[in-house]
Amino acid sequence: DAKTTQPTSMDCAEGRAANLPCNHSTISGNEYVYWYRQIHSQGPQYIIHGLKNNETNEMASLIITEDRKSSTLILPHATLRDTAVYYCIVRVGTGTASKLTFGTGTRLQVTL
Amino acid sequence: DAGVTQSPTHLIKTRGQQVTLRCSPKSGHDTVSWYQQALGQGPQFIFQYYEEEERQRGNFPDRFSGHQFPNYSSELNVNALLLGDSALYLCASSLGLGRTYEQYFGPGTRLTVT
Numbered sequence: 526d527a528k529t530t531q532p533t534s535m536d537c538a539e540g541r542a543a544n545l546p547c548n549h550s551t552i553s554g555n556e557y558v559y560w561y562r563q564i565h566s567q568g569p570q571y572i573i574h575g576l577k578n579n580e581t582n583e584m585a586s587l588i589i590t591e592d593r594k595s596s597t598l599i600l601p602h603a604t605l606r607d608t609a610v611y612y613c614i615v616r617v618g619t620g621t622a623s624k625l626t627f628g629t630g631t632r633l634q635v636t637l
Numbered sequence: 638d639a640g641v642t643q644s645p646t647h648l649i650k651t652r653g654q655q656v657t658l659r660c661s662p663k664s665g666h667d668t669v670s671w672y673q674q675a676l677g678q679g680p681q682f683i684f685q686y687y688e689e690e691e692r693q694r695g696n697f698p699d700r701f702s703g704h705q706f707p708n709y710s711s712e713l714n715v716n717a718l719l720l721g722d723s724a725l726y727l728c729a730s731s732l733g734l735g736r737t738y739e740q741y742f743g744p745g746t747r748l749t750v751t
Contacts, residue, residue, distance in 0.1 A: 567744055568641070612679060625672075627679030
């Protein structure tokens with residue numbers, strides 16, 4: 526699985542958009558970008574995933590650059606409950622493998 | 638619909654002892670993966686069980702073993718505990734063979750080795 530690079534921490538004011546970047550310059554053509562988050566003392570929670578097109582669901586939007594070497598997770602209106610560690614993961618999205626390789630993630634602090 | 642459940646919530650063991658952690662997957666899921674999360678780190682993959690067999694394994698010694706039962710629940714066993722085994726142990730369930738992209742995680746078992 527390709528290695529990802531994320532900032533260690535970020536701050537965001539409540540109600541504003543939180544934009545979390547991720548670099549994955551060695552991504553292969555069959556690898557998907559996944560985002561999970563982990564709120565303190567809980568297990569990780571799936572947010573969104575994509576291959577090359579931008580994706581949106583009820584939680585967030587995922588913007589993947591055309592060369593697929595980086596992506597941005599967007600939380601459109603961050604709330605205090607979005608304070609968590611956000612993990613960007615790249616892995617093969619189909620087939621038998623479902624292992625997730627976590628890095629250290631980005632610690633997002635949402636403030637009043 | 639119950640999500641992934643794990644037991645116990647917390648556990649304290651002494652070096653050299655053995656421990657068994659338990660996981661019940663989300664209803665309808667047949668694959669269970671185990672992860673170890675040390676303080677301040679991201680979860681690290683231990684192994685995955687599907688159809689009662691270990692299908693993938695991460696870089697963990699043989700002291701870590703597991704089992705999956707016919708009802709898809711799973712156990713993680715750790716023998717000869719070391720201080721470095723102190724961590725949060727997470728169980729995640731999914732549908733096997735890549736039929737779903739999303740893994741559902743339980744709340745974890747906090748293991749402290751003294």
